[in-house]
Amino acid sequence: MQGEFLMDLKNAIHECWGKIDxxxxxxxxxxxxxxxxxxxxxxxxxxxxxxxxxxxxxxxxFAIESVSKVIALLYAIDQLGLKAVSSQVGTRQTGxxxxxxxxxxxxxxxxxxxxxxxxxxxxxxxxxxERDGQSPFERILAFxxxxxxxxGITLDHEIxxxxxxxxxxxxxxxYYLKARGSLSNDVTxxxxxxxxxxxxxxxxxxxxxxxxxxxxxxxxxxxxERLISSQAATYTKSVMMTxxxxxxxxxxSVQIGVPTKSGVGGGLVAAAPSHCGIGIFSPALNPVGNSVxxxxxxxxxxxxxxxxxxxx
Numbered sequence: 272m273q274g275e276f277l278m279d280l281k282n283a284i285h286e287c288w289g290k291i292d293x294x295x296x297x298x299x300x301x302x303x304x305x306x307x308x309x310x311x312x313x314x315x316x317x318x319x320x321x322x323x324x325x326x327x328x329x330x331x332x333f334a335i336e337s338v339s340k341v342i343a344l345l346y347a348i349d350q351l352g353l354k355a356v357s358s359q360v361g362t363r364q365t366g367x368x369x370x371x372x373x374x375x376x377x378x379x380x381x382x383x384x385x386x387x388x389x390x391x392x393x394x395x396x397x398x399x400x401e402r403d404g405q406s407p408f409e410r411i412l413a414f415x416x417x418x419x420x421x422x423g424i425t426l427d428h429e430i431x432x433x434x435x436x437x438x439x440x441x442x443x444x445x446y447y448l449k450a451r452g453s454l455s456n457d458v459t460x461x462x463x464x465x466x467x468x469x470x471x472x473x474x475x476x477x478x479x480x481x482x483x484x485x486x487x488x489x490x491x492x493x494x495x496e497r498l499i500s501s502q503a504a505t506y507t508k509s510v511m512m513t514x515x516x517x518x519x520x521x522x523x524s525v526q527i528g529v530p531t532k533s534g535v536g537g538g539l540v541a542a543a544p545s546h547c548g549i550g551i552f553s554p555a556l557n558p559v560g561n562s563v564x565x566x567x568x569x570x571x572x573x574x575x576x577x578x579x580x581x582x583x
Contacts, residue, residue: 482548
């Protein structure tokens with residue numbers, strides 16, 4: 272990169288490396304428990320110069336997990352329109368863990384409060400139906416490869432089987448939505464789609480490209496093609512800012528000031544509007560489910576490159 276976006280990413284990784292010891296890999300999904308926690312990678316895509324910079328474990332493939340919720344939301348909006356999708360799922364913070372059912376019980380809402388809690392994500396996945404001989408997951412996978420500019424994204428069958436084996440809480444969420452009349456499609460298919468999308472394997476560069484499309488108002492900076500509408504990009508970045516980091520979303524919107532979504536696989540995707548897309552990987556998580564070293568690195572990048580949308 273050139274100009275104001277230039278920074279020493281290798282040194283930034285070195286400075287944040289010690290944070291890894293403050294976290295632990297996700298163990299409730301058995302396949303993730305075996306991941307080496309001592310990894311930290313980053314990739315930046317400057318949409319003003321169409322150049323990338325990366326360092327560390329930026330090409331290591333890892334499970335996308337909840338970062339896939341961003342892709343599924345964008346695809347649902349692309350296929351059905353924002354009005355149809357927003358009528359199904361809200362945009363409110365929950366104040367509860369991402370896999371709880373309490374938010375709907377306490378508020379009396381008949382729909383999930385936002386698309387990034389698991390109930391909302393399962394409902395979003397259920398909106399994608401089979402078409403032209405392609406299953407809902409195959410359609411999401413094809414869209415993922417396009418918006419991440421990564422034809423190497425594949426399903427990890429071991430992680431998928433782990434998701435199936437440990438997904439009873441998600442099953443309860445899906446059946447609760449069905450009982451409330453929120454989920455109209457088949458529960459089994461909807462859950463299978465969700466488990467599969469969470470088991471896609473990506474790299475920091477994959478997520479950087481996704482973030483760059485969002486940062487560039489829906490246009491792929493690598494070829495100038497509009498992949499999503501400006502409205503979809505703006506809507507999704509807003510939801511990422513307010514709900515993308517689970518119950519720590521408010522804290523990090525202040526500390527980092529960049530729309531971000533995390534996943535328990537250790538990934539982070541961030542989109543600094545009109546500036547850059549950022550992809551980070553470090554699998555050691557804090558108790559909330561966010562990458563400890565990853566967030567420290569993202570905070571450093573935001574400060575050094577003056578990306579905080581509330582300050583600059």
